[in-house]
Amino acid sequence: MFRSPEERRERAVRAAVAAAREHGLDPTSPAVLQDWNNTIVRLAPLPLVAKVSTSPLADGSRSLAREVDVAAHLAARGAPVIPPATLLPPGPHLVEGLVLTMWEYCAGHPVGETDGESAGRALAAVHAAFLDYPKELPSFDVQTDEVGRLLKGRGTLPALTRTDREFLREQHAVIADALALQRFEERPLHGEAHLGNVLRAADGLRWFDFESACRGPVEWDVTTLPEHGRGAYEVDGELLRLLGRARSLCVAAWCWVQPDRAPEVAQAARVHLRLLRDAAAS
Numbered sequence: 001m002f003r004s005p006e007e008r009r010e011r012a013v014r015a016a017v018a019a020a021r022e023h024g025l026d027p028t029s030p031a032v033l034q035d036w037n038n039t040i041v042r043l044a045p046l047p048l049v050a051k052v053s054t055s056p057l058a059d060g061s062r063s064l065a066r067e068v069d070v071a072a073h074l075a076a077r078g079a080p081v082i083p084p085a086t087l088l089p090p091g092p093h094l095v096e097g098l099v100l101t102m103w104e105y106c107a108g109h110p111v112g113e114t115d116g117e118s119a120g121r122a123l124a125a126v127h128a129a130f131l132d133y134p135k136e137l138p139s140f141d142v143q144t145d146e147v148g149r150l151l152k153g154r155g156t157l158p159a160l161t162r163t164d165r166e167f168l169r170e171q172h173a174v175i176a177d178a179l180a181l182q183r184f185e186e187r188p189l190h191g192e193a194h195l196g197n198v199l200r201a202a203d204g205l206r207w208f209d210f211e212s213a214c215r216g217p218v219e220w221d222v223t224t225l226p227e228h229g230r231g232a233y234e235v236d237g238e239l240l241r242l243l244g245r246a247r248s249l250c251v252a253a254w255c256w257v258q259p260d261r262a263p264e265v266a267q268a269a270r271v272h273l274r275l276l277r278d279a280a281a282s
Helices: 003-020 062-076 113-130 142-152 163-182 237-257 261-282
Strands: 027-034 039-044 048-052 093-095 098-104 108-110 185-189 198-201 204-208 213-218
Touching: 003 027, 003 039, 003 093, 003 098, 003 142, 062 098, 062 113, 113 185, 113 198, 113 204, 142 237, 163 237, 163 261, 213 261, 237 261
Parallel strands: none
Antiparallel strands: 027 039, 039 048, 048 098, 093 098, 108 198, 185 213, 198 204
């Protein structure tokens, strides 16, 4: 799709600027904020951010359209989220062959482990506002099903050793069988509720990146919070541990698709593979 990281970022910036200009806006100082999964472009000096779909695992505009709708629903109910743009239609827009969405720029800083408790409280507020979401959401286990297909494909994980691929395949089978025996209440979920998707803004923490919004047990979101950030929830400990393994399986597989995309991606690939091996050995 892209010959180099530089080309990926340049095309993302060009598409984001073009989308803004199509609506009479002129971002004169665009800059890439993040390029881990999709490419996030700040359209300065406008209070806008573009999320440009550049992931090799992207499903086109469907998940991005759902993300915009979910975030608009939550923002309208006062949930602590970053809302879609209002200066122009939030999209999705198809520009120069790339799909992108537009968001309000929210000044702030990344959070860390010490923010786990406040992140958990903010997530609980998001979950509460999400309960009356009227539209259909995919099941959380779509993610593990996609990983199963990825692990069976040829040439999909070239950086992964044969031994590690076989281990992940075995873990997928074990986890899928265990999940089939579980019974739980489903509810709307963020889908990727880790601290990388929280921003500390002037008015408190804000959650973002609802592209993986889904329905499932609340433990699916809680498992990505630090342990000290789970106080707002009553959870099933056995289910939480199982879903923690499922989460590590998903992250490991996705990150091994393109581990050289960013240092954070390579680190996550190694960490979650190790977590799975530790869990399997215990």
